[in-house]
Amino acid sequence: MEAFQLIGQMSYEYNADVGLAYASPVRGVWNIVHIGTLVPGGHQIYVCPTSCLRGVVLTTAEMGAMDRLSTITVGEDNILEGDMEEALQHGTERIIEELPQRPRMVMIFTSCIHHFMAVNYKRVYRILQKEYPDIDFVDCYMDPIMRRTAPVVPALWRQMHRVLKNVPKVRGQVNYIGNCFPYGGDTCDLTALLEENGVKRLEANSCRDYDEFLSMAQSPVNFVFHATGLKAANDMKIRLGQEYLAMRPGYSYDEFDQDMEAASALCSLPAPDKETVAALRRRCEEETEKTRLLLAGTPLSIDYTAVDCPLDLALFLLRHGFNVESVFVDVFTERQEIFDALKEEKPDLKIYASLGWNIRQMDRTHEGKIVCVGQKSAYFMNSDYFVNIIENAGLYGYRGLIQLMELIRDAYQTEKPMKDLVQIKGWGCSCS
């Protein structure tokens, strides 16, 4: 059986997360350890069986951040004796007492087994909170068994912001929620607008210390750039009264304009003026054309680890004359009209399921040069010509698109050591 399907023969309900799943050696995407380490002054404690601990511990060791993580191993005796709560409490106490520096915040990650053993961890956290009033305890979860109903990454973004208290709001300050990377003014239209108007921007990935992290509670507005941040934003709206706006991470000029207008209104700022928008659109078109001419029909492959909307990017590029050959994506989360348009305009677009068992033994060679957007497509196409980014890499709006075009041109012109780069866990993670 082929490792891909043609989009023309697929339905919108496609989801590769069924059946046996394959894990490719591509490791750039962040996991919960990387995200948890973003909180300055935070300490993570993972409470799991050995098989679950191994991954998080070595992820942390690779980051050189072992001083920010401790573990409590769940053993057979805990299962038989039903003393999970005691192990959790006493283990946490010992960790706090033995750490050379008192953490301001402790994130305790329980695992699948705790759900099945009906462990009353909330009670343990109440006891710990009384015992250590100077530490904020946060219940976090590494429970992939719940991934269909409560995926771990959105839950972590929500939980790590749970320490924020409902305090009076200050004007001139906003938060970005759910971003692994800072969204700078040169690659993100919203940041550029905020900077032009002197609005302070806070996000977990760039807070200097725990107090600054806590000061995110004072912001009246949250902006979300990834679907994984929506759970946190919803929670913060309910608990803290912070309004939020989801900035759509696609490639439609009209959506950029609509979202920027809504963002401006939410912050009581003037919307970007029409001349600026028109100039940015022209620049986008010029950069896209420049890229198309350079690539001169070279095939492109796109994957979901690089950009949140791989289908939308494929559509944008196809409509601008690029030769998009394939997309690596495990579930369609983008709007159906994008899928329908691709189906009609490029029915032979290959869709690869990166989780599927057939991809393990696929022929990882490609006839002629192929430029890949993302690490997974680069691995499976065995290409050293690739855009080495994950999770949109702080790109948003016209500025983001312009930057993306520059990255594609660079990928076409410059070989990269794919084998070395794609195996680095948590690409670009500098939280250590």
Place this chain on the structure above:
Amino acid sequence: MSDYQTHVFTSTYTADVSGVCSAMYELGGMTILHDPSGCNSTYSTHDEPRWFDGKSLMFVSGLDEMTAVLGDDQVIIDDTAAAAGDLKPRFITLCGGSIPHIIAFDFKGTAHLIEKKTGIPVLPVATDGLKSYVSGVGMALTEWIKRFADPSESIWERMPAASGRGFSSAQWKKKGSSGLCVNLLGVTPLDFSINGNVQAMRAAFEDAGIPVNCCAAMGETFDSLSHIYRGAVNVVVSSAGRRPARFMEKKAGIPRVEGLPAGPDEASALMEAVRAAYEDGKSRILWQEPAEHEHWTCPQGQILVIGEEICSCAIADAINRLPAEKRGGRLAFPMWPDIDEGLPEAELIAAMRSADTVIADPLYRVVLGRAGKTRFIDFPHEAYSGRIYRKDMRLFAGTEFSAEDLLR
């Protein structure tokens, strides 16, 4: 009471599930890890150096909440059959993590049903995700040998027992005049990496005139490993090999020798022990069998070797065979993690701090901190630090290894 569960500073050894995958990697099968998710990427990222370029088959079942709650084993049966239909593996190995364990997943029954549906042999390996890789490698190799190797190929045959009871090695004798050849048991990259240790180990035996029949399970194929019973003596070169060795001893009378050719002196002693085992059919351990390690200690000012059991014992033994002046008059003491409980951190810290020199994986350095006077000698171990120090792995399993150089 010793607290083996809380690790404030230290890492963890890899789990039984990775051990299963690692042992089965080169044999042309398909390993199914029955677990929600995560164990598979841990294995393929940290524990399997052959993953990037290889095409061996290992998948996670993606067990979800509803399937677990309902005990719906039909899901994994159907999913495995679908994948096997496409990929046509020679055999299938079914192991699992902690959730199948607590919901009492029937490995044997499910394996039987998958086998019935696909016509492909299925090995049930009832791991639980709670133990170390030593357990997983041992269980997987034992199941494989049980299923695919022919004990009638053994050069040993049972003699009528004098008492009519028991299965001691005294009840076996050699058939005919088969020559001495050995199997190396417990060989995976988790203990030996991919830096030439396995080749050096094979060479140590072959240079001593002892052919290697099988190396379970690196550098072997399904077909070559199926003749493992032709080995006259099993050499347990890592503790992961102990379980299959004991099984083969009971099943076909093959004596086992525990030891590792770590340097010329250790290799020479090991070859002698192997020859003796071949002659009298009795199992041996190269060094005095260490006491159960309920309480670990290292006498003040001595050398502490931390690692996998056989390896740390062999390295310590190789050091202790040196003339006293070459080891500063000190003795080396091995320390290794328990299969169920790992290393209790408090005892580990005490032992490391009382030692004069510690030979261990670099991730243990954190225990001593920067101010300590204890000398630390890096000895990376893939089953502990994964790929982090892979480029610095030592060549320890051959006659080229020098305990003196290690201490220098």
